Amino acid sequence: MHISIGRRSRLTALGAGLITAAAIAVSASGPALADTTDTGGSASLAVPVAVVAGLAHANIVMLAGTPATSSFDPTAGTDTVTNPVTGGNAEVSNFYGILKLGGSLFLLNASNGKTVNITGLQLNFFTGALQGVLPGNTKPSPLAYVRGVSSTSSDPGPPATETFSTTELDLSTKAATALNTDLATKVFRHGINIGAFTTTFDVTVS
Secondary structure, three states: OEEEEEEOOOOHHHHHHHHHHHHHHHHHHOOOOOOEEEEEEEEEEEEEHHHHHHHHHOOEEEEEEOOOEEEEEOOOOEEEEEEEEEEEOOEOOOOEOEEEEOOEEEEEEOOOOOEEEEEEEEEEOOOOEEEEEOOOOOOOEEEEEEEEEEEEEEEOOOOOEEEEEEEEEEEOHHHHHHHHHHHOOOOOOOOOEEEEEEEEEEEEEO
């Protein structure tokens, strides 16, 4: 099954509406919703070469922290960071839960040697945000919000998989401020389109 969601500022309103509708349906019919566990898969952020070049002009380099990987596609003009799915309870059918990702995003300011390593990456379907733990924090913060045109699909398998993709992720104010401060730069601005995001992950239902 494939669903095209369309352009919106955030997923929040749609997610809340779908969850509310699901709750009403369950309340009327009686049985509780099954629990979903995410058991594997991958997620990719395709950063436009214009963004990579802009960062490089400011002496900022972004690298994928193991076990994440990075690859450049000259045809698409993107530098893609791919992270493994390590767990979670995300469901694309009703925009519920959190999808946990392995690896990190490592940024280096080559002009002054300052670095930032963003860990604890996850996609939060409740808020429509890519999240991560910024330096000095213990809990995930929103790094970028889902924008543009998004779509979902599912495959009964086996193994059963679910897919979510969006044409645009926009850098959050908190992430831009933290990166500028920690890297001693002014290149990061909230609202910058940092790239398209897609994930396909294995699910089990209990």
